[in-house]
Amino acid sequence: MKGLLNIFRPSRKLALVFGGILVFCGATGSAAVYIGAEKLLGSTFRGANGQKCTEVKTVLIKKKDRQWIRKYVSTNGGDGLSRLKTALRVAEKTFEEQKPDLVQVVVIDDDGPKDRANMRGHAIGADVVYIPDPSRVPEVEGADVFTARYIDRPANESGLFYGEKIVVPSEDVERIAALMDDKFDCAKPDGAPETAAAGGHGGDAHAAPAEKSSGHGEPAPAEAGGHG
Template identity: 50%
Template sequence: MIIGGSALLAGVSGGAAVYVGKDRLLGDEEAANGVACTDVNLVTIKKQDHVWVRKYIKTEPVDGMTRIKTALRVAQAVYEAQKPDLVQVVVLDENGPTLRSDIRGRAIGADVVYIPHPDKMVEGLDDKPYTARYYDGTASEQGLFYGERIELPDDRIAALNASLRDPADCIDPVAVASTKKESKKPAGSTEPKEAEEPSAQEQAAKDAAAPGEAPADVPPAKSGH
């Protein structure tokens, strides 16, 4: 009985370990979809009858694979909304640069390129639908990433892409600010309108309706006394 109980306990513990390992491997829904992100800039390029969209986003400090998952998710969302021929998503740290001239090198924590139809693209581009690169180190206080630069193999990208459950885009801070501004207005309030100048006919009718008042540009009549 002691031996059997020990075996049962070992079996239960082993089963629990399998489930814990599976959870850590697959992650919960939020981890599988990356993290929340904020729009920084969006560039649309038209080249040889093709439309390319390059989107710059920023996230809180996270590891390299989470940045890749976030970029893949956003790339899918951009494609579903706009149907471009190429989508590039560049992931920056929340403390990183926002000017396009400064977004280069180690300021780019992850970079994903999605080409939905590689056979229709111009020459010189990869003939595969996805490329994904990232720095495996964390970002500094200035938003620059360190560590080794890793390029994911195609099968790994396909597995991550298939695990995405909710291809949601990033938060647009301009739209959020506009929504907050509108919500602060009292219900039913409208913007004040400027008074319109009356037409000649309206002014004539107004003068006729008030015979005792002379128009401003006409001097009052002299008395006969």
């Protein structure tokens, strides 16, 4: 119950400074559906490592001695839980290779929008935030190690997701992660995927010219979709 309450009352500060990553309901105002281990783990053993994916864009946020990474990746089909596993796998692989203080992986559909302004709202099919050591991210007091959610329906013909928002408690995400036996990154398309650097307060990088900003040096929110 404690894990559910922590997720239900997310840090407003983190939502503002890192693109609304804990406010999965976005601007729709619709309520998220919480799902427990008894439903999740029954299907976790099938396709435990998620799906193949393609890297679309990476945003680096440098704040003095800290680094946050947001990755946008795309998948082809699959259900919501498989998209979540994909995001989780890539988040852990990214941490393993780069050791950032916070990783967010956003999963979109292969047929969905790929430009910065539109990779939000209904374009998002799953989203995982991984904070290995919450004490390293003072902006997120009391944050869980994992914040994870997905849309329970497949993308439509335009690559957009409409359905219930499923929020998975952090402790259940850890159990799913423990079942993964092959943590691999997404494929990189021909030509390196776009990478933007955004400096935080006191950071040594500057926001890329085309990157929308929240007004504090960080990229603007990546809002998630809701009921259609």
